[in-house]
Every structure is written in structure tokens, then in C-alpha cells.
Amino acid sequence: MKSVPLNAYPRTAARHAGVKKLRENGRVPAVIYGRLGKPENLELKTKEIETLIHHSASEIVLVDLSVDKDSARPKRLALVQEVQHHPLTGGVLHVDFHEVAETEQVTVTIPVEAVGEAAGVKSGGGVLEHVLHKLRVRALPKDLPEVLSVDVSHLEIGQSIHIGDIKPTAGVEILGDKKLSVFAVAAPVTEAREAAEAAAATGTAEVEMIKEKKEEGAEGAAAPAAAKGGEKAAADKGGDKKPAEKKK
Numbered sequence: 001m002k003s004v005p006l007n008a009y010p011r012t013a014a015r016h017a018g019v020k021k022l023r024e025n026g027r028v029p030a031v032i033y034g035r036l037g038k039p040e041n042l043e044l045k046t047k048e049i050e051t052l053i054h055h056s057a058s059e060i061v062l063v064d065l066s067v068d069k070d071s072a073r074p075k076r077l078a079l080v081q082e083v084q085h086h087p088l089t090g091g092v093l094h095v096d097f098h099e100v101a102e103t104e105q106v107t108v109t110i111p112v113e114a115v116g117e118a119a120g121v122k123s124g125g126g127v128l129e130h131v132l133h134k135l136r137v138r139a140l141p142k143d144l145p146e147v148l149s150v151d152v153s154h155l156e157i158g159q160s161i162h163i164g165d166i167k168p169t170a171g172v173e174i175l176g177d178k179k180l181s182v183f184a185v186a187a188p189v190t191e192a193r194e195a196a197e198a199a200a201a202t203g204t205a206e207v208e209m210i211k212e213k214k215e216e217g218a219e220g221a222a223a224p225a226a227a228k229g230g231e232k233a234a235a236d237k238g239g240d241k242k243p244a245e246k247k248k
Contacts, residue, residue, distance in 0.1 A: 001144035006063040011041040028092050032078060034099030050092050057146040058111045059083045100141050107138045110145060116153030120185035126157040129184045136175040143171035152183050160184040
């Protein structure tokens with residue numbers, strides 16, 4: 001992964017009001033951490049970081065961070081570890097950087113994309129299922145891929161590509177269960193199959209409705225029975241009373 005230059009500035013604003021004002025002035029709060037130094041609060045120009053992310057294959061970006069007015073460590077190699085976005089506008093709200101060394105292996109999550117058209121889709125009308133959209137990889141920063149491209153053109157209906165089948169570039173290790181499917185080609189859904197599934201769903205719903213009606217009927221029958229039993233008990237109780245003896 002090729003590193004991209006990015007400017008950063010020391011940040012003093014930490015409270016909510018200060019951070020809000022920071023964003024209003026076209027800046028984004030950030031933090032950098034890692035084994036090479038203590039965590040430090042930074043700020044970035046909103047336009048610069050949004051442009052950088054927009055033109056990258058994913059939000060996992062390797063940057064050459066230039067920290068303004070830092071004579072001791074003006075240049076730092078870092079990975080964009082996490083980006084927080086506004087839920088409505090999508091704008092960048094906060095960025096986490098993980099400082100790394102050129103000789104240090106790092107583990108990151110990389111997006112996976114399909115290359116080509118599966119044979120089972122092209123000629124058999126099958127459906128390509130993208131099971132895992134991201135995979136964890138381990139490598140030196142310079143060897144990290146921006147995206148894992150997987151050729152699916154040979155897949156026929158019923159065939160899959162597992163994690164263990166993917167051959168990464170030199171220096172990259174793909175982590176995870178090797179037997180997990182990443183891509184698979186499923187058989188086409190025919191009209192008969194759709195009708196059968198719909199009929200099965202309808203049958204299940206009818207059974208549940210009948211069951212509910214039976215339960216409601218049982219509850220309704222139990223209530224009058226209980227009431228009748230109560231009336232009978234009261235009548236019996238009243239009948240047991242002996243007439244009072246007349247005074248002589």
C-alpha cells in the first residue's frame with residue numbers, strides 16, 4: 001500500500017463545545033496512538049481528509065502524517081484506523097490514526113471484490129453470492145493491499161471460493177477460517193421453486209392461525225365453564241341451609 005501525504009495540526013480543544021467550534025471552522029478532530037509514542041490529539045482540514053477518503057478504495061489508508069510545529073517528530077507513518085461519519089450528511093466527524101513502523105507487521109480489515117463474471121451466472125443463470133465482504137490480513141505497511149481482488153470467472157453452479165483458496169500477494173497473510181466461503185454460485189430460482197416456497201409459507205401461516213383460533217376457543221370455553229361452576233357452587237351452598245325452627 002502506497003503512503004499518501006496528509007497534514008495535521010496539534011489540537012487543544014477536547015471538550016464538546018471546543019470540538020463543535022472546531023468543526024464549524026472546517027477542521028476535523030483526530031487522535032494518533034501506537035507503540036511508538038503517547039496518544040496525541042490532532043486536527044485535520046475537513047476538505048483534505050474527505051478528499052483523501054473519497055479517492056481511496058477503502059477507509060484503510062496509509063498516510064505520511066506531517067504534524068505542524070512538531071520539531072521532534074514532524075513525520076509519522078500511520079494507518080487510518082477508524083473514521084466516524086455524520087449519520088445524515090456522511091461528513092467526517094472524527095479520525096483515529098494508528099502509528100506504525102515500516103518494519104512492523106500490522107493486521108487490518110480489507111474489502112474483497114469479485115473480478116469477472118462467474119460461468120454459472122453467465123451460462124447457467126445462477127446467482128453469485130458475496131458471502132464475506134471484508135477479510136483480515138497481516139503484512140508490513142508497504143505490502144498491505146488496498147483491496148483483495150478475487151477472480152470468480154471459473155465458478156460453476158454449486159461451487160464456492162473459500163478463504164483458503166485465495167492467493168494473496170507476496171508478504172500478505174489472510175487470516176480466518178480457511179474453510180469459510182467468500183463467494184459462491186447458487187442455482188437459479190425457478191418459478192416452480194418460488195411457488196413451492198410461497199405455498200409452504202402460506203401453509204405455515206394457516207397452521208399458526210388455526211392454532212391461535214383453537215387456543216382462543218379453548219380460553220373462551222374455559223371462562224363460561226368456570227362461571228357455571230361458580231353458580232352451581234353458590235346454589236349448592238344455598239341449598240344446604242336448614243330452615244329455621246319456629247318458636248313455640
